[in-house]
Amino acid sequence: MLHAVIMAGGAGTRFWPASRADRPKQLLDLTGDGTMIQATAARLGDLVDNDRILVVTNERLVEPIQVQFPALPAAAIVGEPCKRDTAPCIGLAAMLVSRDDPEAIMVVMPSDHVISPESAFQSAVRYGAGLVAAAEDRIVTFGIQPKYAAETFGYIERGESISDHAAAPPTYQVARFREKPKGDVAREYFESGRFYWNSGIFIWKAKTILDALRRYEPAMYAHLEAINAAWGTPTQAKTLATEFAAIQGKSIDYAVMEHHKDVVVIEAPFLWDDVGNWQSLERLNESDANGNTVLANHLGIDTQDCIIKADDDHLIVTLGMSGVIVVHTRDATLVADKQREEDIREVVKKLQANGWDAHL
Structure with missing residues (x-):
C-alpha cells in the first residue's frame, strides 16, 4: 500500500522574523491556504488515509504539529531529538512504516513546498508508485523544468527515456545527480535542456530504501536498527535520543541517490515552488x-x-x-x-x- 511521509524538521531561517524555532516556515501561512504543512497533507487527497501518513519533525515541534492535525493519531508524528539531515529521517520513517506493512510504497516529501494543481500531483504520484511496483529496486523522483539558471537548487541530469505510453509524463533514467552549481555551471545546465531542478520528492518501496542504507551507510543503518528494535518498549525515548545523536548526518542525495543504480526521474506535470525566501511571496x-x-x-x-x-x-x-x-x-x-x-x-x-x- 501507499504511505506518505512528510519531512517537517526544517528551521526556515530565511523567513525570520516570522519563522522561529517554535514556529518555523512549515507552520506559517504564507499563501492564504492554511499553513505550509497543512497544505502538504491536503495535497495528498485520497491517495492515502490518515493512518498511512507519517510526519517526521524535530521533537520541539511535535505538539504544535499535533494541533495542526487533530485527526492524526499521536504515533503518526515522530520527533527527532536532534537534526541529522534527510537520510536518517527517511530511514527511520521507512523502518516505522515497515513494521506494519513490509511491502509499503512510500511517497516522501518536504512540508514546505507549494504545488498545483493537486489533481496533477496526485496523478503523478500514482504513476510513480506504479513504476516502483513494477521494478523491485527502483527509486522514483520528480524533476522540475528549470525556469532560470538557479544556483540554490540541486540538479538531476536525465538519461535514456523510459516513457512507456503517450499519456505518461516524460520519464527518464537518471544519469547523475548534481549539487548546487556556481553561476557558469548553472547556466550550462539550464541551456543544455538535459537538467531538472531536484524537487526533493521521492517514491520507493520502504524495503528498497532500507536495503540501500544498509549497503551504502552501514553505520547509520545500525543506529536506526537499534532505534527500531526499542520502538514501542519502555526504552524507546532513551534509545532514540542516544542512537539518533550518534548518527553522522547526511542528505539522502549523498547517502543513496548518487550511488543507486535504478533511479528514474519523472518530469513533474505540476507547478512547483520551494518557497525558499521572502521574495517567493x-x-x-x-x-x-x-x-x-x-x-x-x-x-x-x-x-x-x-x-x-x-x-x-x-x-x-x-x-x-x-x-x-x-x-x-x-x-x-x-x-x-x-x-x-x-x-x-x-x-x-x-x-x-x-x-x-x-x-x-
Whole structure:
C-alpha cells in the first residue's frame, strides 16, 4: 500500500522574523491556504488515509504539529531529538512504516513546498508508485523544468527515456545527480535542456530504501536498527535520543541517490515552488499597481517593488521606499534590502551569538 511521509524538521531561517524555532516556515501561512504543512497533507487527497501518513519533525515541534492535525493519531508524528539531515529521517520513517506493512510504497516529501494543481500531483504520484511496483529496486523522483539558471537548487541530469505510453509524463533514467552549481555551471545546465531542478520528492518501496542504507551507510543503518528494535518498549525515548545523536548526518542525495543504480526521474506535470525566501511571496501572491506584494495592513506612499508582511492588524506605513522587505511580528521587525535577502540567515546567527534567544 501507499504511505506518505512528510519531512517537517526544517528551521526556515530565511523567513525570520516570522519563522522561529517554535514556529518555523512549515507552520506559517504564507499563501492564504492554511499553513505550509497543512497544505502538504491536503495535497495528498485520497491517495492515502490518515493512518498511512507519517510526519517526521524535530521533537520541539511535535505538539504544535499535533494541533495542526487533530485527526492524526499521536504515533503518526515522530520527533527527532536532534537534526541529522534527510537520510536518517527517511530511514527511520521507512523502518516505522515497515513494521506494519513490509511491502509499503512510500511517497516522501518536504512540508514546505507549494504545488498545483493537486489533481496533477496526485496523478503523478500514482504513476510513480506504479513504476516502483513494477521494478523491485527502483527509486522514483520528480524533476522540475528549470525556469532560470538557479544556483540554490540541486540538479538531476536525465538519461535514456523510459516513457512507456503517450499519456505518461516524460520519464527518464537518471544519469547523475548534481549539487548546487556556481553561476557558469548553472547556466550550462539550464541551456543544455538535459537538467531538472531536484524537487526533493521521492517514491520507493520502504524495503528498497532500507536495503540501500544498509549497503551504502552501514553505520547509520545500525543506529536506526537499534532505534527500531526499542520502538514501542519502555526504552524507546532513551534509545532514540542516544542512537539518533550518534548518527553522522547526511542528505539522502549523498547517502543513496548518487550511488543507486535504478533511479528514474519523472518530469513533474505540476507547478512547483520551494518557497525558499521572502521574495517567493511575489510569485505566490498578486502584486498591487506599484509592484508591491502586501500581506498586511499597509499604507504605501511613493512605494514600489516592496514586500510587506505582518502577523496582525499592525499598520505598516512606507514612504519613499523601493525594493525592500518589511516583516512585522509581535516582538521583532525586519527591514531589509531585497538584494540582501540571503543575509537574513546572518541575522539569525548574530542573534544567536548575542544570546537574544527570545527572538529566535
